Amino acid sequence: MPEAAATNPAAGVFEPKIVAFLCNWCSYAGADLAGISRIQYPPSIRVIRVPCSGRVDPFFILKALQSGADGVLVSGCHPGDCHYLTGNYVARRRFAVLNDLLEFAGIDPGRVSFSWVSAAEGERFAEVVRDVTEKVRQLGPNRKLLKEEVA
Amino acid sequence: MSREEQLRKRAKELLAGKEVVMVLGYRAGRRPGTATPAFITRPEDADSLVFDDRCGANLAAYLPRVKHLGKIAVVAKGCDSRSIVTLLKEKQLDRNQLVILGVGCDGVKEQGRLSDSCATCAYPNPVVCDEMVGDKVAERESAADPLAEFEKLAPEERWQALAEEVSRCIRCYACRQVCPNCYCPTCFVDAGSPQWVGKTTAGSDNMMFHLMRAMHMAGRCVECGACSRGCPMGIDLMKFNRKVAKTVKDRFGAVAGLNPDEPPALAAFDPNDKQEFIR
Numbered sequence: 001m002p003e004a005a006a007t008n009p010a011a012g013v014f015e016p017k018i019v020a021f022l023c024n025w026c027s028y029a030g031a032d033l034a035g036i037s038r039i040q041y042p043p044s045i046r047v048i049r050v051p052c053s054g055r056v057d058p059f060f061i062l063k064a065l066q067s068g069a070d071g072v073l074v075s076g077c078h079p080g081d082c083h084y085l086t087g088n089y090v091a092r093r094r095f096a097v098l099n100d101l102l103e104f105a106g107i108d109p110g111r112v113s114f115s116w117v118s119a120a121e122g123e124r125f126a127e128v129v130r131d132v133t134e135k136v137r138q139l140g141p142n143r144k145l146l147k148e149e150v151a
Numbered sequence: 152m153s154r155e156e157q158l159r160k161r162a163k164e165l166l167a168g169k170e171v172v173m174v175l176g177y178r179a180g181r182r183p184g185t186a187t188p189a190f191i192t193r194p195e196d197a198d199s200l201v202f203d204d205r206c207g208a209n210l211a212a213y214l215p216r217v218k219h220l221g222k223i224a225v226v227a228k229g230c231d232s233r234s235i236v237t238l239l240k241e242k243q244l245d246r247n248q249l250v251i252l253g254v255g256c257d258g259v260k261e262q263g264r265l266s267d268s269c270a271t272c273a274y275p276n277p278v279v280c281d282e283m284v285g286d287k288v289a290e291r292e293s294a295a296d297p298l299a300e301f302e303k304l305a306p307e308e309r310w311q312a313l314a315e316e317v318s319r320c321i322r323c324y325a326c327r328q329v330c331p332n333c334y335c336p337t338c339f340v341d342a343g344s345p346q347w348v349g350k351t352t353a354g355s356d357n358m359m360f361h362l363m364r365a366m367h368m369a370g371r372c373v374e375c376g377a378c379s380r381g382c383p384m385g386i387d388l389m390k391f392n393r394k395v396a397k398t399v400k401d402r403f404g405a406v407a408g409l410n411p412d413e414p415p416a417l418a419a420f421d422p423n424d425k426q427e428f429i430r
Contacts, residue, residue, distance in 0.1 A: 058363070058366045059339070059347060059363055059366075062359055062362060062363065063347075063359075066355050066359055079422065079426070080422070086420065089420035089422065089424070090417075090418070090419075090420050092420065092424055092426055092429070093402075093403065093416070093417050093419075093420055093424060094366075094369075094417060095428070095429070096398065096402050096424065096425070096426075096428065097366065097369045097370075097395055097398050097399065097402075097417070098366060099428045100394070100395075100398040100402075101362060101365055101366065101391075101394060101395060101398070102362075103306075104302070104309065104394045105309060105310060105313050105358075105362065106305075106306035106307055106308070106309035106310030106311075106313065107306075107310065108306065109428070113430070114428060114429040114430070115429060115430045116429060116430075128430065131430070144310060144355075145355045145358060145359070146355065147349065147354040147355045147356065148354055
């Protein structure tokens with residue numbers, strides 16, 4: 001991500017870049033539903049479609065922050081609804097450990113958000129993105145894990 | 152007969168009787184006050200075995216590297232035995248190909264003083280063993296939470312402290328080499344395609360390495376402290392390890408390396424796991 005943190009010149013507010021890992025079966029379809037239902041939400045997210053929230057290695061999340069993302073959203077099927085039956089349950093444990101470790105390391109937990117959004121919850125998806133965007137906007141550009149590009 | 156003599160005698164018997172092909176223990180190091188892993192294959196060499204408070208290496212780390220030789224006898228303190236349990240859980244070892252010679256441990260010394268990890272050790276005796284060599288030592292009172300002070304700091308102070316700590320890292324990976332959990336044929340730090348972690352010690356690469364190393368320890372680390380003792384830069388790696396162990400215990404009620412029949416905590420789940428951080 002070469003360009004500097006974008007600001008909206010009209011309003012002068014910081015527009016965060018958020019990497020969203022969405023599971024193929026629920027949250028990605030939820031995002032799609034938000035789209036086809038023409039529900040408005042901030043254009044802050046960059047979606048990466050993954051087969052399951054269980055595919056999301058904690059490293060992906062840290063790597064996104066290191067590569068210039070201001071925030072990360074990970075979203076999967078509601079517990080019990082995983083297409084692969086238990087993928088999100090196992091992922092939940094990993095996310096819990098990561099969440100606590102980041103908090104321990106003094107990285108604001110608001111940078112990394114987790115949510116469950118089903119394929120029928122277009123409105124909820126939009127709400128999650130609005131929320132996460134607002135949270136990251138409050139925190140400002142990510143500096144802690146960012147790796148400065150060497151010219 | 153002293154414990155050391157008993158140990159040598161058993162090692163000789165096991166090797167002479169061809170019950171095992173190797174006894175993995177400790178011998179005196181080249182520098183005074185140190186001990187180093189010993190890979191004994193001939194009965195007559197068994198007299199070089201020692202066991203005392205110099206023996207800090209976690210011998211479980213060597214088992215995956217010698218297991219192809221055949222049945223191995225291994226000297227195991229509390230922490231070594233728990234690491235063996237972790238490896239058994241992860242199907243890295245075959246219990247039938249091990250003879251675990253348990254030893255009670257009063258803590259190991261690091262440059263003359265008790266190692267930090269031993270000061271808070273709750274399992275000084277082996278949790279699995281085939282036979283004890285010498286007596287068990289007294290169980291200890293559970294120590295106060297060693298992270299309590301640090302966790303009281305403000306987030307910004309914690310970040311500064313950890314960033315400073317890991318800035319000393321020279322990425323020699325000694326912590327990985329001494330760790331029984333690190334048996335991957337290709338470590339994520341060595342993977343080149345894609346390259347996961349930047350190789351530099353500048354910027355955030357060190358922090359990325361240390362955070363991910365900690366993540367990989369979750370539910371597996373037995374807090375033996377071999378990494379902290381092995382670090383040439385004196386980085387307090389145990390701080391990260393303790394945090395993930397604490398999370399796993401608080402959230403999932405699991406303690407690494409106690410029960411070989413339980414799956415590793417992060418390979419299992421409970422539908423009722425707390426999810427207050429997920430919306």
